[in-house]
Amino acid sequence: MPSVLLSLVTWNSADSVEACLRSALAQTYTDFELWVVDNASRDDTCARVEALAATDARLRLHRLAENTGFCGGHNYSLDRTRSDYVLLVNPDVEMQPDYLANAVAAMQRDEQIGTVCGLLVQSQEADPYIDSAGMNALPDGRFGLRLHRQRLSQAAPEPGYVDGADGALPLFRRRFIDDLRVEGHFFDPRFFAHKEDWDVAWRGRLYGWRTWFEPSCRALHPRQFLPANLRLRNHLASAIKTDAVKNQWLLLIKNTTVAQAPRLLLRAIPRQLAILCYSLLFERSSLPAYRYVWQNWQQVRASRQLIQARARRGWQPAGSAPTSPAPAPTTPHYATLVPH
Structure with a gap:
């Protein structure tokens, strides 16, 4: 079994998915498998994924019959695999080749680290705007993107502990995933999409887990969704x-x-x-x-x-208490307010 699962959830992602997958398959850390869980796309996302899967056996496409959202799609992957680590991958990111290798190395710093997040930038220019450098917990129960829209040269982010990881490209420890399960689910399926990374960050902090920000893990992420704007x-x-x-x-x-x-x-x-x-x-x-x-x-x-x-x-070191087992895989069916 590969040590890392890369879980990528798509929904009408044809305009970005090929570049994302090519950057994932080009990682210098090669002990991984890459699952693309497609949420009933209506465009040619699946055709593009299948074309790349034909060239690399590590890539597998899983088609869902309905749109289960970010949460349902990733839960599908998490419930059916047992790799040591899981890297969630948004279909609109492009990783540098050493992203995964640096993230796995950073995870080894401390067994209390449940999540490693990298430096996401908004463009390929020499001095780009930062998209996120992890998240900060705000005093009203929200989380904010660290250093968002600051120039990289001015912010000069350093590695260290942060309050949480943005959901675009975090690496999770499997024991962290299993510890955070509630009623069998890592991501609360009621969220469908949006703020589920806040939920995970808050719950992880409550349980004593820590998040490490590693700027040597770098990727492009031209974010578009900011509901407060x-x-x-x-x-x-x-x-x-x-x-x-x-x-x-x-x-x-x-x-x-x-x-x-x-x-x-x-x-x-x-x-x-x-x-x-x-x-x-x-x-x-x-x-x-x-x-x-x-x-x-x-x-x-x-x-x-x-x-x-x-x-x-509080914090439960390895071996001190059993973690919650993953539920038996079933065909996902999560209620949401309206289809996305």
Whole structure:
């Protein structure tokens, strides 16, 4: 069994997937297999993947009959493999050839490192803007991209521990994946897409895991989705905006500890009330997010109880406690608000 699984989820990704796959297959660290899980694309994504798969046995295409989102697609891969490490790969990234080798080496620094993230830049120019250098936890229950839109020469990012990893290209330790499972799932399928990396980062911190930022791991990622940008937000599909609202509430309900609650909610609730008012006045298409949280309150509360109980046990070194086993593979079927 290869030591690393590269998991790539596609959905109508024909315009970028070939460049992404070629950069993945060109990695100097070669002990990996690459799974492309396609979420029922309507373009020629699968044809492009199959053409490359015919040239490299490490690449395998898995077609899903419906769109299960970022979360469902990656859960499909995680539930069916047992590699030591998993690198999540967005279809719009292009890795430098030593990205994976440097990430695996960084993971060996400390058994408490569950995630390694690299330096993502927005262009190939000599002094590009940084897309992300990991994430910072904000005091209102959100996460922000570290050094986003700063020039590389000015920021000069150094390796070190950060609060979390952006979901575009993180390397996860398998024991971290299994420890973070809730009701069998690593990614909460209720998120579908967006802010699931915040959820993983928050839960990992609660459990005592750490995230290492390694700038020698470098990749191109011309990010487009930033829901807080109102000018861009007006051009986004309503389902994306609904997920962004819904998922923030899921984050707060599941992950806020009793100790965190007074200070965190004092900052979070005013912002969330402002978002509700904005939705009522200008973005009524996002209102189903609140109905979803209300209708699924009992299930979300049950997830919270499991997360908080695990968090109270703190850091669990290897061999000290069993991790949650992966569920038996099944055909995925995850409910979402509207199809993406």
